[in-house]
Amino acid sequence: MHDHPHDHGHDHDNEMDEMTARARALETILVEKGLVDPAAVDAIIETYEHQVGPRNGAAVVARAWTDPDFADWLRRDATAAISSMGFVGRQGEHMIAVFNTPEQHNMIVCTLCSCYPWPVLGLPPTWYKAPAYRSRAVREPRAVLAEFGVTLPQDRKIHVWDSTAEVRYLVIPERPAGTEGMDAEALAALVTRDSMIGCGQPSRPEGGAA
Amino acid sequence: MNGPQDLGGRHGFGPVVPEAETTRFHADWEKRVLGVTLACGALGHWNIDSSRHARESLPPAIYYNASYYEIWLRALSDLLERAGEIGADELAAGHAMRPGLRSDRRLAPADVAGVLARGGPADRPGPAPAFAVGDRVRTRNHQPAGHTRLPGYARGHVGRITAMHGAHIFPDRHAHAPDEDPKPLYTVQFDAAELYGAGADPTLTVSIEAWEPYLEHADA
Numbered sequence: 139m140h141d142h143p144h145d146h147g148h149d150h151d152n153e154m155d156e157m158t159a160r161a162r163a164l165e166t167i168l169v170e171k172g173l174v175d176p177a178a179v180d181a182i183i184e185t186y187e188h189q190v191g192p193r194n195g196a197a198v199v200a201r202a203w204t205d206p207d208f209a210d211w212l213r214r215d216a217t218a219a220i221s222s223m224g225f226v227g228r229q230g231e232h233m234i235a236v237f238n239t240p241e242q243h244n245m246i247v248c249t250l251c252s253c254y255p256w257p258v259l260g261l262p263p264t265w266y267k268a269p270a271y272r273s274r275a276v277r278e279p280r281a282v283l284a285e286f287g288v289t290l291p292q293d294r295k296i297h298v299w300d301s302t303a304e305v306r307y308l309v310i311p312e313r314p315a316g317t318e319g320m321d322a323e324a325l326a327a328l329v330t331r332d333s334m335i336g337c338g339q340p341s342r343p344e345g346g347a348a
Numbered sequence: 349m350n351g352p353q354d355l356g357g358r359h360g361f362g363p364v365v366p367e368a369e370t371t372r373f374h375a376d377w378e379k380r381v382l383g384v385t386l387a388c389g390a391l392g393h394w395n396i397d398s399s400r401h402a403r404e405s406l407p408p409a410i411y412y413n414a415s416y417y418e419i420w421l422r423a424l425s426d427l428l429e430r431a432g433e434i435g436a437d438e439l440a441a442g443h444a445m446r447p448g449l450r451s452d453r454r455l456a457p458a459d460v461a462g463v464l465a466r467g468g469p470a471d472r473p474g475p476a477p478a479f480a481v482g483d484r485v486r487t488r489n490h491q492p493a494g495h496t497r498l499p500g501y502a503r504g505h506v507g508r509i510t511a512m513h514g515a516h517i518f519p520d521r522h523a524h525a526p527d528e529d530p531k532p533l534y535t536v537q538f539d540a541a542e543l544y545g546a547g548a549d550p551t552l553t554v555s556i557e558a559w560e561p562y563l564e565h566a567d568a
Binding site: 165171185271 | 373396417424428447470498535540543554555559
């Protein structure tokens with residue numbers, strides 16, 4: 139660990155910002171103690187930086203839009219339906235899919251921490267974990283949606299799902315108009331991460347009416 | 349606990365700042381904190397409930413001034429100290445002064461994919477449920493000093509059970525003891541006016557997951 143000529147204590151490493159120094163100090167101690175293998179840390183980062191992310195959820199949504207049997211399965215047993223596509227594991231052990239309709243919009247929050255469906259959406263964005271979203275989503279979701287540029291009809295019901303247990307939610311947004319001829323792969327490209335949290339809408343198809 | 353984490357319905361935290369979907373991290377240290385935190389889970393000194401409790405036990409002034417990865421880093425340090433794996437002297441020095449206690453359980457790179465794919469299901473065999481879908485229930489005025497997952501904004505309010513999830517590990521107990529103490533888990537749905545009074549959004553419904561000890565019959 140002493141491969142750095144001036145590596146004589148993190149509080150002297152003045153070219154590092156404080157959080158970098160603290161994170162590095164803790165990892166250094168744990169590696170020296172044999173409690174953490176840095177290659178395992180690298181593998182975890184690689185998984186969530188490049189493999190597990192919201193394109194997984196977009197594939198689930200696009201399939202639900204194009205395959206009525208799959209959509210039914212999602213409604214009945216989202217954990218099994220989603221795992222059949224290979225999206226399994228940590229923070230997705232107990233899944234529920236909630237479908238937006240012309241009558242009801244769905245939004246997901248975790249007011250108590252940062253619970254989020256990792257296998258289908260990856261790591262949560264910063265705002266999802268921050269006090270502004272966690273405090274306001276359950277009380278004034280329309281004002282929150284406005285900050286995402288989303289306006290719903292005044293009579294649209296809104297259901298906000300606060301993830302207080304190990305149950306994780308995925309919003310299935312409504313399929314955009316003008317996408318009738320598109321296949322699942324093309325549709326998945328329209329599905330945004332925020333639309334699967336209930337804080338956005340899917341993109342419009344290119345050339346479609348705005 | 350009535351700690352800084354219990355944010356639902358609170359005022360004054362300002363606007364939400366959207367973020368591009370392609371942003372995964374903002375600095376390399378965030379990546380290391382994520383990876384080290386998950387890797388340390390393999391040591392078996394704590395569970396998901398006790399790690400959440402460590403985060404919410406940070407002093408409010410620190411919690412509200414920290415990014416979420418800083419909250420993770422501080423809580424991880426506290427959990428490791430409590431487990432006897434690291435000392436304040438080592439943190440001050442930035443180097444180990446004693447060997448690790450559970451280095452035999454260190455997560456191997458080859459095991460990462462399996463561990464992440466397995467996750468940690470929370471459902472368990474447990475007692476038969478006392479409530480059914482459609483029941484009107486009142487959440488208890490439940491304010492333990494220790495860990496709980498009943499948010500403050502949803503205490504003492506009448507709602508309706510809309511789903512049952514079998515029995516799940518009871519976090520109020522599991523955060524403080526190895527005992528999983530499974531209890532029936534329900535989804536309970538509330539009208540916004542019940543939670544926030546007059547002036548609440550009339551189109552808004554909020555639901556939580558609630559373990560049976562959080563609930564009583566509404567007519568009781």
